[in-house]
Amino acid sequence: MLTGAILYFLIVVPGTGGEMCMSRAMKTIGEVTDFRPHAIARVIGRAMKIPWFWIGITMMATGFFALLGMLSVAKVSFVFPATAISYLFGTLGGKVFLGERVTPQRWFGVLLVCIGVILVALGKG
Amino acid sequence: MTSSQGLHFKTVVLIVIMVSIAPLGDVFLGKGMKQIGAMPGWAPSELFRFFFAAFTSSTIWIGIGLLLAFFVAYLVVLSWADYSYVYPASSISTLVVALLARFVLHETVRPLRWAGVAMICLGVFTVGRTQPRTTER
Numbered sequence: 664m665l666t667g668a669i670l671y672f673l674i675v676v677p678g679t680g681g682e683m684c685m686s687r688a689m690k691t692i693g694e695v696t697d698f699r700p701h702a703i704a705r706v707i708g709r710a711m712k713i714p715w716f717w718i719g720i721t722m723m724a725t726g727f728f729a730l731l732g733m734l735s736v737a738k739v740s741f742v743f744p745a746t747a748i749s750y751l752f753g754t755l756g757g758k759v760f761l762g763e764r765v766t767p768q769r770w771f772g773v774l775l776v777c778i779g780v781i782l783v784a785l786g787k788g
Numbered sequence: 789m790t791s792s793q794g795l796h797f798k799t800v801v802l803i804v805i806m807v808s809i810a811p812l813g814d815v816f817l818g819k820g821m822k823q824i825g826a827m828p829g830w831a832p833s834e835l836f837r838f839f840f841a842a843f844t845s846s847t848i849w850i851g852i853g854l855l856l857a858f859f860v861a862y863l864v865v866l867s868w869a870d871y872s873y874v875y876p877a878s879s880i881s882t883l884v885v886a887l888l889a890r891f892v893l894h895e896t897v898r899p900l901r902w903a904g905v906a907m908i909c910l911g912v913f914t915v916g917r918t919q920p921r922t923t924e925r
Contacts, residue, residue, distance in 0.1 A: 693868075695867040710863060734818050771914055783901050
């Protein structure tokens with residue numbers, strides 16, 4: 664139980680925070696318009712020179728290892744939906760940390776996602 | 789196609805690519821971890837054995853490869869789209885995960901869980917109708 668709770672926290676908080684850092688790194692680079700493989704490789708190379716990228720990688724790796732641990736103790740169709748509460752956390756982060764304009768419609772959509780997440784968790788019962 | 793429509797279109801295309809690859813990667817990871825068995829405990833030697841077993845499994849490496857491809861698509865879409873758009877929109881993958889769990893892993897997926905997945909789809913549809921980019925460089 665405690666193991667599950669620790670893993671759950673590690674999946675949600677560093678996992679989401681890491682993705683926000685990635686988003687910040689990619690916004691620094693700017694919109695990708697060339698989708699050829701070598702162009703995308705160059706973009707990734709440029710991203711790797713931005714500190715936010717490595718902060719993001721470290722946090723996401725923490726979340727990923729926690730996910731591996733969680734998958735060994737629970738069903739795959741439960742693990743992913745149950746961790747989706749991080750969508751609320753992520754949207755809040757997008758607004759506060761990344762300065763995105765989260766409209767009421769977007770909040771409503773995220774709320775529906777969260778209700779869905781709770782139903783999925785109850786469905787595991 | 790206006791630039792706004794174009795932005796919407798390429799955002800949706802990349803999200804579709806993401807949610808097609810990631811759940812498949814997750815299934816491979818899930819299958820691989822089930823083969824290894826439950827995490828024995830938090831002692832360093834136990835953790836080391838556990839992760840060593842994980843990283844010598846070919847099933848897990850296929851999962852990691854698919855998730856890396858997902859990650860590149862994710863980075864590309866984040867170069868223009870809001871995180872608060874892409875992240876909730878990508879939760880549509882729960883539908884793909886439930887379908888894969890039911891029909892590939894043969895797990896039992898109860899009706900309430902399907903209802904949750906349907907609610908998530910509705911939420912994604914609602915988020916999907918907002919502007920993908922609200923910040924200007």
